[in-house]
Amino acid sequence: MNMDDEIVRMFTVYSNVHDMLIDRKYLDVISGIYVTTKEEFVEKFVKLGTVDKEAMNFVRMNTTKRSTPSYIYVCFSTEMSIGIKPLAKITERITASKMTHCLLVYPGNITSAAKKYVEKSNKIKIEVFSEEELGVNITKHKLMPLHYVLTDKERYAWLGESKISENQLPRILMSDPMARYYGMRRGDIVRIMRKSDTGGLYMMYRICN
DSSP, X not given: OOHXXXXXXXXXXXXXXXXXXXXXXXXXXXXSOOOOSHHHHHHHHEETTEEOTGGGOEEEEEOSSTTSOEEEEEEEOOOSEEOHHHHHHHHHHHHHTTOOEEEEEESSEEOXXXXXXXXXXXXXXXXXXXXXXXXXXXXXXXXXXXXXXXOHHHHHHHHHHHTOOGGGSOEEOTTSHHHHHTTOOTTOEEEXXXXXXXXXXXXXXXXXX
16 A cells, blocks of 8 residues: 555545544543644645554543543554554553543554453453554445434433333344444433435434443
């Protein structure tokens, strides 16, 4: 892959990460650089003919609950294979910064041991996405229905109004691409809106498991 193609690829990955977090309501960039054009990306992140992935790291803040804002640290790894050591280093860095949520973007593969480390991590929440996964924004595919994750307040209100118990709802797995995109937690309820054959929107609800 030539350098121009690599720049376009990484700019796409970088942009899709930001779009994903904006969709999760992490609207404010409080650390790092946010650019929206390829030209700005080259100016800020391409050094000596190489994409400087460490310079791309950033922190976003979710202020939908003004009294208790939440933060997410995004780390673009330079390690081709993610094992226990890189994850342990990231955990130390995030813990030292007093944040509890990290999204790690890696270029190659992740070991099975590292996956278990992520699942069992109790110090911080770690999400892992490959650059390949973030090469496209799945929400923009024309066949993908609109997903909306209910807030806690909306969730309790809908359950009360619908008279439906949680165990009656169809499931969406936490490993589902859309569940991962929106960072769904176990117990979250997502509203899925599809276009019906007769026009208008058809809504269904699923619970994350």
